[in-house]
Amino acid sequence: MKLTLHVWRQKNEQDKGRMVRYEVTDANEHMSFLEMLDVLNESLIAKGEDPIAFDHDCREGICGMCGFMINGKAHGGHKGTTVCQLHMRHFKDGDVLYLEPWRAKPFPIVKDLAVNRSAFDRIIAAGGYITAPTGSAPDGNAIPVPKQDADLAMDAAACIGCGACVAACPNAAAALFTGAKISHLGHLPQGQAERQRRAMAMVDQMNAERFANCTNIGECEAACPKEIKIEVIAFTNRDYIKAAFTERPESAVSGSG
Numbered sequence: 688m689k690l691t692l693h694v695w696r697q698k699n700e701q702d703k704g705r706m707v708r709y710e711v712t713d714a715n716e717h718m719s720f721l722e723m724l725d726v727l728n729e730s731l732i733a734k735g736e737d738p739i740a741f742d743h744d745c746r747e748g749i750c751g752m753c754g755f756m757i758n759g760k761a762h763g764g765h766k767g768t769t770v771c772q773l774h775m776r777h778f779k780d781g782d783v784l785y786l787e788p789w790r791a792k793p794f795p796i797v798k799d800l801a802v803n804r805s806a807f808d809r810i811i812a813a814g815g816y817i818t819a820p821t822g823s824a825p826d827g828n829a830i831p832v833p834k835q836d837a838d839l840a841m842d843a844a845a846c847i848g849c850g851a852c853v854a855a856c857p858n859a860a861a862a863l864f865t866g867a868k869i870s871h872l873g874h875l876p877q878g879q880a881e882r883q884r885r886a887m888a889m890v891d892q893m894n895a896e897r898f899a900n901c902t903n904i905g906e907c908e909a910a911c912p913k914e915i916k917i918e919v920i921a922f923t924n925r926d927y928i929k930a931a932f933t934e935r936p937e938s939a940v941s942g943s944g
């Protein structure tokens with residue numbers, strides 16, 4: 688299988704960056720997309736050239752490390768699929784593919800296709816926890832959780848923090864990611880103690896990281912490899928507005944973004 692790749696090469700955040708064309712002649716349909724890039728990188732290293740930098744870890748669709756745009760689609764645009772789980776059988780001999788990093792100001796380029804997503808870590812640190820006494824593990828059934836709430840919490844907890852939602856959003860909003868984290872804990876009894884404070888702190892941090900506002904376009908939901916539903920944003924907005932009316936009435940008018 689032969690492919691022409693146009694890959695964004697950028698040495699660091701300051702570098703201007705440019706598209707570089709590569710001809711891949713030894714890909715096959717059994718490879719994952721990242722394995723195809725591994726083969727290209729080995730050939731670049733053999734020629735003494737700089738390999739293409741891209742993030743990856745588990746290569747099983749669970750860690751959230753991988754992610755870049757293929758022909759303008761986050762993770763390549765296959766429903767519910769991270770780029771590490773995307774296989775070359777979805778492409779044709781002779782295809783021309785454009786590979787670009789997530790493009791969003793809060794995700795500065797590290798190198799080539801790798802971006803710095805530590806803004807997400809800071810949003811989680813702002814409120815992605817519960818207060819619980821330490822000690823031995825409590826009985827799993829000590830706190831009953833209604834099935835519907837458990838299901839909604841688990842669906843939201845599927846978010847792997849990849850950043851595709853931000854990259855796909857024309858506004859570069861992080862509302863789907865932040866909403867997934869807020870809904871995950873907000874649907875559980877253990878998350879109730881800090882529920883409103885959590886929504887306010889995480890949304891404030893999201894705004895401080897300079898992610899733009901959500902305007903309900905829905906590209907995030909379509910691009911999300913874990914199929915997080917846009918309803919998590921409505922959940923966030925309800926909690927944020929409720930908290931803002933109590934604690935900060937002047938900000939309740941502008942909403943969470």
Ligand code: SF4
Binds near residue numbers: 848850853910
């Ligand atoms: S909401 Fe989906 S697209 Fe956004 S970070 Fe989580 S898993 Fe990735």
Ligand code: FES
Binds near residue numbers: 742747748749750769
């Ligand atoms: S490398 Fe872990 S989700 Fe892709």
